[in-house]
Amino acid sequence: MAAGHSVELARWRxxxxxxxxxxxxxxxxxxxxxxxxxxxLGLLSxxxxxxxxxxxEQAGHARPGPMQRLLRYARWDADAVRDDIRSYVAEHxxxxxxxxx
Numbered sequence: 001m002a003a004g005h006s007v008e009l010a011r012w013r014x015x016x017x018x019x020x021x022x023x024x025x026x027x028x029x030x031x032x033x034x035x036x037x038x039x040x041l042g043l044l045s046x047x048x049x050x051x052x053x054x055x056x057e058q059a060g061h062a063r064p065g066p067m068q069r070l071l072r073y074a075r076w077d078a079d080a081v082r083d084d085i086r087s088y089v090a091e092h093x094x095x096x097x098x099x100x101x
Contacts (some may be wrong), residue, residue, distance in 0.1 A: 032074040035066045
C-alpha cells in the first residue's frame, strides 16, 4: 500500500457503518439490510474464497441461507443504492475535482 493511503481501522469501520446507514431505507426490512452489510464486509475482507458459505461463517451464521436469500429473493433498488453510496463517498471522501458520475 502506498504511503498516505492507509486508513485507521476504527475510522474505516465508522465510515462503513455510516455508508450502510445511508442505504438502510432501501431495504424493506432490517434482516436483508443486515445481511447485505455482512455480505459487503465479506467482499471487502481478505478472504481468498469469496462465497456465501465463507461470508456466512464470517457473519456468525451456521449456514449460508441468509446470504443466498439476499442474493436470490431480497428486493432493493440497486440504482438507488448506488446513487446513495456515490453521494456518501463524494461528500465524505471528496473527489479531488474529478467527476464520479
